[in-house]
Amino acid sequence: MExxxxxxxxxxxxxxxxxxxIFKHVVTVLRHKVSDQIYFVDKLKELYLATIxxxxxxxxxxxxxxxxxxxxxxxxxxxxxVACSLSKKDKVEWITQKATExxxxxxxxxxxxxxxxxxKQNVVEKKLARLQEIAKNAAQQSKRRIIxxxxxxxxxxxxxxxxxxxxxxxxxxxxxxGESSLLVRSLDKESAKSIIGxxxxxxxxxxxxxxxxxxxNYLSVGLGPRIMRAETAxxxxxxxxxxxxxxxxx
Amino acid sequence: MExxxxxxxxxxxxxxxxxxxIFKHVVTVLRHKVSDQIYFVDKLKELYLATIxxxxxxxxxxxxxxxxxxxxxxxxxxxxxVACSLSKKDKVEWITQKATExxxxxxxxxxxxxxxxxxKQNVVEKKLARLQEIAKNAAQQSKRRIIxxxxxxxxxxxxxxxxxxxxxxxxxxxxxxGESSLLVRSLDKESAKSIIGxxxxxxxxxxxxxxxxxxxNYLSVGLGPRIMRAETAxxxxxxxxxxxxxxxxx
Numbered sequence: 001m002e003x004x005x006x007x008x009x010x011x012x013x014x015x016x017x018x019x020x021x022i023f024k025h026v027v028t029v030l031r032h033k034v035s036d037q038i039y040f041v042d043k044l045k046e047l048y049l050a051t052i053x054x055x056x057x058x059x060x061x062x063x064x065x066x067x068x069x070x071x072x073x074x075x076x077x078x079x080x081x082v083a084c085s086l087s088k089k090d091k092v093e094w095i096t097q098k099a100t101e102x103x104x105x106x107x108x109x110x111x112x113x114x115x116x117x118x119x120k121q122n123v124v125e126k127k128l129a130r131l132q133e134i135a136k137n138a139a140q141q142s143k144r145r146i147i148x149x150x151x152x153x154x155x156x157x158x159x160x161x162x163x164x165x166x167x168x169x170x171x172x173x174x175x176x177x178g179e180s181s182l183l184v185r186s187l188d189k190e191s192a193k194s195i196i197g198x199x200x201x202x203x204x205x206x207x208x209x210x211x212x213x214x215x216x217n218y219l220s221v222g223l224g225p226r227i228m229r230a231e232t233a234x235x236x237x238x239x240x241x242x243x244x245x246x247x248x249x250x
Numbered sequence: 251m252e253x254x255x256x257x258x259x260x261x262x263x264x265x266x267x268x269x270x271x272i273f274k275h276v277v278t279v280l281r282h283k284v285s286d287q288i289y290f291v292d293k294l295k296e297l298y299l300a301t302i303x304x305x306x307x308x309x310x311x312x313x314x315x316x317x318x319x320x321x322x323x324x325x326x327x328x329x330x331x332v333a334c335s336l337s338k339k340d341k342v343e344w345i346t347q348k349a350t351e352x353x354x355x356x357x358x359x360x361x362x363x364x365x366x367x368x369x370k371q372n373v374v375e376k377k378l379a380r381l382q383e384i385a386k387n388a389a390q391q392s393k394r395r396i397i398x399x400x401x402x403x404x405x406x407x408x409x410x411x412x413x414x415x416x417x418x419x420x421x422x423x424x425x426x427x428g429e430s431s432l433l434v435r436s437l438d439k440e441s442a443k444s445i446i447g448x449x450x451x452x453x454x455x456x457x458x459x460x461x462x463x464x465x466x467n468y469l470s471v472g473l474g475p476r477i478m479r480a481e482t483a484x485x486x487x488x489x490x491x492x493x494x495x496x497x498x499x500x
Contacts, residue, residue: 072428072475073475074475074476098482098485101476101479101482102476102478102482102486103476141477142476142479143476180496180497181497181498184498188499222497223497224353224493224496224497225322225323225324225496226351226352226353226392226393226394227351227391227392227393228351228352228392229391232348232351232352232485235489236485236489236492236493239486239489239493240490240493240497242473242474242486243474243486243489243494246474247431247433247434247472247490248430248431249434249435249438
């Protein structure tokens with residue numbers, strides 16, 4: 001059963017939705033009829049089972065009866081920010097989709113010294129809007145309760161302002177030196193409410209960039225012995241956080 | 251420094267490589283000169299540091315001096331097979347590339363009841379050759395010691411013959427019921443030398459298919475509360491195995 005985010009807070013058990021995009025998808029694409037059911041997530045991140053009462057094709061509105069769902073949340077118990085150096089369009093879009101499926105709370109794309117792409121200031125808004133739309137669709141498909149926010153930073157140095165409890169930088173040179181315990185040890189402490197992981201471009205970070213982040217409490221961690229592409233490492237990181245926080249032996 | 255697989259066993263410290271693909275990449279694309287260095291992995295999975303001695307442009311051969319490398323292996327300490335239901339061409343190729351980066355030993359693509367693609371018998375060989383090439387390139391890029399083998403099974407039922415120590419099927423219905431401990435508990439035993447994970451198509455497995463695999467010692471496991479796309483779940487699985495077997499708190 002599909003799920004849609006609505007930009008409103010539900011306060012009654014009958015609601016008329018006038019979002020033309022939802023109308024198109026529900027009525028035109030999926031051909032739902034009266035009494036069919038879908039899910040809505042409202043602005044308060046509450047999940048509702050919604051039963052179609054009336055379809056008004058002239059005004060493109062649908063009237064639903066709502067029942068609050070008691071399904072458990074699908075959100076990670078920690079807020080995870082994934083910050084990636086700018087890359088080619090398809091990779092940035094791909095990271096946005098996959099990081100959303102894997103539970104990221106926030107996505108940051110930033111310029112770094114060896115970034116292979118740069119966004120001119122006049123395209124940033126359009127690029128972010130497109131990525132935000134990809135995040136919304138992926139969040140609906142993976143049944144998230146929130147849509148991750150997608151942000152752009154013109155320079156890696158702006159990451160030093162991040163105030164996550166645990167801050168990591170995936171650093172190939174650490175992995176090459178056999179560093180393989182810092183991530184596990186840090187996560188084992190289990191008190192973190194928020195985590196950020198920073199991932200470099202194909203060409204890696206400059207030593208200066210790593211030094212800067214290290215000075216601001218980012219820990220350089222290895223993610224295993226194999227060289228991962230720039231877009232693969234953040235997926236590894238998110239998968240591992242889910243394993244650590246959502247799967248357990250209990 | 252780049253790495254190439256060669257289909258021979260090195261027995262001397264001087265070798266002439268007549269692989270035209272390697273010649274093209276080393277000399278034409280990367281414009282290496284005498285005394286430049288690259289890595290080779292030979293048929294015995296040994297890594298060699300190779301220094302260019304002579305480039306013969308007429309015969310397209312390169313003479314190298316070899317020194318066996320003592321770099322630690324980049325292979326997972328368990329053999330991991332990832333078996334995925336057939337999907338669209340770009341997804342199958344994508345799974346092959348990413349699963350190779352993430353350390354899979356073997357990749358199986360199989361037909362299942364709700365597979366959205368099917369391979370006609372006369373295209374199987376060509377498809378596998380293409381995927382094997384993708385696996386080789388990804389293995390070289392991620393500095394693997396082996397190239398994962400890519401296999402096709404015409405029917406999911408053929409998976410019952412797999413003799414891995416631990417056998418998993420990623421089952422959405424298990425995740426929906428809140429199953430979140432079986433994977434961790436199974437991995438905690440730590441005696442497995444080989445593991446297989448089976449992943450369904452977008453439409454999932456039929457209950458009959460799950461029953462069949464369950465009867466043959468495949469454990470239905472949940473991979474967290476979010477719905478992942480067909481190509482994302484195997485990446486989650488491989489990342490988690492790396493975390494479990496390659497990163498540690500020691």
